[in-house]
Amino acid sequence: MSETGYKPKPDNATGGLSSAGSQPAFPMRGSLFRKNLVTTLLLAPAALWLVVFLVLPFIAIAIFSVGERAPEGGYQAALTFAQYANLPARATAFWNTMVLAPIGALACLLVAYPVAYYLALRAPQRWRLILLAMIVIPFWTSLLMRTYAWMYILGGRGIPALLAYVGIEDLRLINTPGAVLLGIVYGYLPLMILPIYVSLERLDRRLLEASADLGATPLSTFLGVTLRLSLPGVMTGFSLVMILLLGEYLIPTLLGGGKVFFIGNALVDLFLQSRNWPFGSAIAITLVLVSVVVLIVANRISTRLSGARRVDLI
Amino acid sequence: MTAVPDIEFRAVTKRYGAVTAVSGIDLAIPPSAFVALLGPSGCGKTTCLRMIGGFEQPSEGQVLIRGRDMAGTPPYRRPVNMVFQQYALFPHLDVEENISYGLRQARPRLSSREISQRAGEALAMVQLAGYGRRKIHELSGGQQQRVALARALVNKPAVLLLDEPLAALDKKLRTDMQIELQNLQREIGITFVLVTHDQEEALSMSDFVCVMNGGRVVQLGQPSEIYDEPADLFVADFVGKTNLLSGKVAGLSGDLVNVALADGTVIAARKRVPLSRGEAVSVSLRPESLSLSAPGSGALKGIVRNRIFLGSTAEYAIEVQGIGSLLAKADHVIGQGNLFKPGEPVAIGFAAGAPLAFPHAKNNGTNQREDQNAEILP
Amino acid sequence: MPKSYRDGLPITPDKFVDQLMRLKRGSISRRDFLGLTGLGVATAVMARELGITPTPAFAAENLGDRMSIATWPNYHDPQTFENFKADTGVAVEVNVFGSNEEMLAKLQAGGSGWSLFVPTNYTISTYKKLGIIEALDMAKLGNFDGKSEDARFTAEGTIDGTIYAVPKNWGTTGFAVNTKKLSKPMSSWKEFWDTAMAEGDGRTMVHDYQLTTIGNALKYYGYSFNSLKQDELAKAEELLLKVKPHLFAVSSDYQPGMRAGDAWMTMCWTNDGAQLHRDIPEIAYVLGKEGGEIWTDFYAIPKDAPNKPAGYALLNYLMNPKVAVKEHLANGAPSTDARVNALLPKEVLDNPILYPAADLLKPLEFGAAATLTDPGRAELMARFKSA
Numbered sequence A: 001m002s003e004t005g006y007k008p009k010p011d012n013a014t015g016g017l018s019s020a021g022s023q024p025a026f027p028m029r030g031s032l033f034r035k036n037l038v039t040t041l042l043l044a045p046a047a048l049w050l051v052v053f054l055v056l057p058f059i060a061i062a063i064f065s066v067g068e069r070a071p072e073g074g075y076q077a078a079l080t081f082a083q084y085a086n087l088p089a090r091a092t093a094f095w096n097t098m099v100l101a102p103i104g105a106l107a108c109l110l111v112a113y114p115v116a117y118y119l120a121l122r123a124p125q126r127w128r129l130i131l132l133a134m135i136v137i138p139f140w141t142s143l144l145m146r147t148y149a150w151m152y153i154l155g156g157r158g159i160p161a162l163l164a165y166v167g168i169e170d171l172r173l174i175n176t177p178g179a180v181l182l183g184i185v186y187g188y189l190p191l192m193i194l195p196i197y198v199s200l201e202r203l204d205r206r207l208l209e210a211s212a213d214l215g216a217t218p219l220s221t222f223l224g225v226t227l228r229l230s231l232p233g234v235m236t237g238f239s240l241v242m243i244l245l246l247g248e249y250l251i252p253t254l255l256g257g258g259k260v261f262f263i264g265n266a267l268v269d270l271f272l273q274s275r276n277w278p279f280g281s282a283i284a285i286t287l288v289l290v291s292v293v294v295l296i297v298a299n300r301i302s303t304r305l306s307g308a309r310r311v312d313l314i
Numbered sequence B: 001m002t003a004v005p006d007i008e009f010r011a012v013t014k015r016y017g018a019v020t021a022v023s024g025i026d027l028a029i030p031p032s033a034f035v036a037l038l039g040p041s042g043c044g045k046t047t048c049l050r051m052i053g054g055f056e057q058p059s060e061g062q063v064l065i066r067g068r069d070m071a072g073t074p075p076y077r078r079p080v081n082m083v084f085q086q087y088a089l090f091p092h093l094d095v096e097e098n099i100s101y102g103l104r105q106a107r108p109r110l111s112s113r114e115i116s117q118r119a120g121e122a123l124a125m126v127q128l129a130g131y132g133r134r135k136i137h138e139l140s141g142g143q144q145q146r147v148a149l150a151r152a153l154v155n156k157p158a159v160l161l162l163d164e165p166l167a168a169l170d171k172k173l174r175t176d177m178q179i180e181l182q183n184l185q186r187e188i189g190i191t192f193v194l195v196t197h198d199q200e201e202a203l204s205m206s207d208f209v210c211v212m213n214g215g216r217v218v219q220l221g222q223p224s225e226i227y228d229e230p231a232d233l234f235v236a237d238f239v240g241k242t243n244l245l246s247g248k249v250a251g252l253s254g255d256l257v258n259v260a261l262a263d264g265t266v267i268a269a270r271k272r273v274p275l276s277r278g279e280a281v282s283v284s285l286r287p288e289s290l291s292l293s294a295p296g297s298g299a300l301k302g303i304v305r306n307r308i309f310l311g312s313t314a315e316y317a318i319e320v321q322g323i324g325s326l327l328a329k330a331d332h333v334i335g336q337g338n339l340f341k342p343g344e345p346v347a348i349g350f351a352a353g354a355p356l357a358f359p360h361a362k363n364n365g366t367n368q369r370e371d372q373n374a375e376i377l378p
Numbered sequence C: 001m002p003k004s005y006r007d008g009l010p011i012t013p014d015k016f017v018d019q020l021m022r023l024k025r026g027s028i029s030r031r032d033f034l035g036l037t038g039l040g041v042a043t044a045v046m047a048r049e050l051g052i053t054p055t056p057a058f059a060a061e062n063l064g065d066r067m068s069i070a071t072w073p074n075y076h077d078p079q080t081f082e083n084f085k086a087d088t089g090v091a092v093e094v095n096v097f098g099s100n101e102e103m104l105a106k107l108q109a110g111g112s113g114w115s116l117f118v119p120t121n122y123t124i125s126t127y128k129k130l131g132i133i134e135a136l137d138m139a140k141l142g143n144f145d146g147k148s149e150d151a152r153f154t155a156e157g158t159i160d161g162t163i164y165a166v167p168k169n170w171g172t173t174g175f176a177v178n179t180k181k182l183s184k185p186m187s188s189w190k191e192f193w194d195t196a197m198a199e200g201d202g203r204t205m206v207h208d209y210q211l212t213t214i215g216n217a218l219k220y221y222g223y224s225f226n227s228l229k230q231d232e233l234a235k236a237e238e239l240l241l242k243v244k245p246h247l248f249a250v251s252s253d254y255q256p257g258m259r260a261g262d263a264w265m266t267m268c269w270t271n272d273g274a275q276l277h278r279d280i281p282e283i284a285y286v287l288g289k290e291g292g293e294i295w296t297d298f299y300a301i302p303k304d305a306p307n308k309p310a311g312y313a314l315l316n317y318l319m320n321p322k323v324a325v326k327e328h329l330a331n332g333a334p335s336t337d338a339r340v341n342a343l344l345p346k347e348v349l350d351n352p353i354l355y356p357a358a359d360l361l362k363p364l365e366f367g368a369a370a371t372l373t374d375p376g377r378a379e380l381m382a383r384f385k386s387a
């Protein structure tokens, strides 16, 4: 085979990465530093924002979590891990949440993927922006209001009232698990669609042609190329929705009738009803840790399945 | 093999809305040939290739592969494979997975032993043995190019389609790859259809060159034919360097025409189409067909404006009054070296039969698409 | 007030907008609903801990031009504040709240900015203990007449002889029943809970509020509404867990469900009961004969009120019977003030929902401070909700 007169090429001479693959071409140290200084200055406001609104509250919550509930409620300084030891008291809530969050995110994904796929790969170019806007714009109004709208649509004077006209009496849609799932899918759909849309939009269409060219049927192209390469978007959307669902309390309360108790509900009750801030804080800290774990796992999966790409949340 | 062409276009037209990318092409590509589709950007080369690959359907006419009409046959059922512009390698797969991608699609399924064996052979064929587990982004441009080649060839296609495969490589690597491609084609013996806008590449690599312009095929022939006997002014101008001198037909004598150039000089030129007296024509004179000598003899007189010494040859820009600047290329023989210097007057001569006269402007689509030069990426 | 409770559905566009506006005003249901959106408390807590929110400086004796009041949704005649502004030049900003706990949390965090607020009876001793409410300077409240107040309702505003809060109105906690759907007459909490697991299966609501939900479950066994006894609470819990799968909802926002016909029976406060019955006559309001809760909402002034003079001025204005009567007509809850009752129309005074028969009132208990703050009851409620 090698009698073709082919001369092995010195790859480095042509800028090849074969030997430099592990040490990407960094700029010189000096310029790197200068670049960092500028970057630092540019990022300072954002960093400050982060510190004031994320880090400090987190520290405050962490301090609360090792405190005690004052007799009249609230917080009283102490150094105890009793609150953490008490976490099993909300085990059901944790369990409900850990079951709901992935199921909700999955349901959301199942609806979002075809929509994102249509938008990115099938919709006529000139309609794309309009369709995208139609998906995003409702998101600008508060979730509370949109969920409230669903309360009326599913409530006795909404769909059941219409069904009563055709003789289906006393049908109850509101305050059912289905209503909660619907609310979750509806509420978080844009958050799931957008990252998937972005990753599909970024997808090099020629890869799809290359796949077809190599004999892959549309289905195996979808599975082997489209889906695989959109996984970072899928994982981003999934972890985003999942993490938000970990703290969700509004939708189960409004569309589920408050009969299903999630960690979010436990938090609301502890802060606003029984005013047990230390216990609430311990749960909040735990929730943050769980979220971090979810992100790390999602990132691992995404990295493994699609090469070097990462979940865009990190 | 019988004389059934590997690829055949029958009156193929492709329109994108108002744009006609390809209009009424008839073309037969013989088996086991290295064919170049050559033409300026936007002339419809990629469109032709994509119609062979099945990514576009002709608006009119038929595309046949080995005698079979491909209408309605999706890309994944066509016996051709393509090396895409910028390669389109799968970033999520390593080199070997990329190469075996097509083999894995085969039905009935191939055994995994066969797959890995054939992938290994393909890797070796493109000199990438040992690179199987590399990620695509860890490869250089040239290596990626070879992976793309192996990925296509491993499927043993009837025809290999290559869309500007070398455009992204630097010059040195490009020359190497040109040779490598030629060798591969000879070795495997299947038809390669190469799309390029680089006339040198087309001439140097292929057995046949199909020159396209404005969505049509203007000439199909062997490289020397295309160069020596261009079918029209566009081909003459586009393929190789040439001097175009405008003039009017002053007289006809058999196969030749006498053309009166702008400065009044009358030269005899061959013609490719019938011309009539008084018709405006352009006369093509290849730089290497011009010979320079000391003033006194020769058909034209001029002054050397510029000289580029290239070792074995020297190129001269010569100002001819009333006609303009001409490019001349003279062989340089060692020891015999009285080169002309800038400012020196020279006489310009040429062999009888070297000038070719073409009707002016008519059927000249050279610049018609200049404004649409952008490559269309699907 | 009742006007804004026309939850007319099927939704017409203007009615929908109405709903949204109602939401915006926060006027949804009394205690709990706003808690859903009230994450502001956490922020306030942190702000205090971090010393971010400055404590407003104390104002001079003039009334200034603005003040703010914390109260319940649908609890006032908006005209009252307009008139007050016309009289004094002080604009009143109205903050509506979902629960006493939320109010407490905000006040405890400091910097609430309120110069007047409306706590319920059982919270006042806690406020006093925490030292965050003012001992009222009665000299500034000439319109208040202790003698015309029913002592039963005013008692909890006075601690150790000092008046910390004066009453706004009182009410009861019973249950509302859609008699078209549940035609069997009911008169007890026992029937309420039993029906919830039978004819009312999937159609019954209980409050998302431990005080009333646990209290009324205790009533099933005849225990005190305020019981903190382990064994009694255990029985209540058993009942609650048994009922849980049969419930339509655990929510204090019960009007929409009742009006839409999704819910047929719900725990209910007087004023909501009155509104529901007025708009949908088949909805009846029932007081359990075993007893249950009676309550009074008070006015009090926070110690850190930024505009105390205006707070006193508004409070005094609200104590004027001529003003108060309009308030009562607006929010539908019965007044504690004989002078106001004298001005109310006969049909209001004759409404048994507002003014139940004496024998029904007799067994009712006021919620106790300890009932509200008891951690054991909070945990019981959490177990019930998460079951």
Ligand SMILES: Nc1ncnc2c1ncn2[C@@H]1O[C@H](COP(=O)(O)OP(=O)(O)O)[C@@H](O)[C@H]1O
Residues within 6 Å of the ligand: B016, B019, B020, B021, B022, B039, B040, B041, B042, B043, B044, B045, B046, B047, B048, B372, B374, B375, B376, B378
């Ligand atoms: N998908 C498309 N939609 C519209 N016009 C196209 C499309 N593809 C190609 N064209 C047009 O068709 C003509 C030929 O394009 P192409 O075949 O890509 O040219 P080449 O490969 O020779 O540069 C160009 O004018 C181009 O603008």
Ligand SMILES: [Mg+2]
Residues within 6 Å of the ligand: B045, B046, B047, B164, B195, B375, B376
């Ligand atoms: Mg092209």
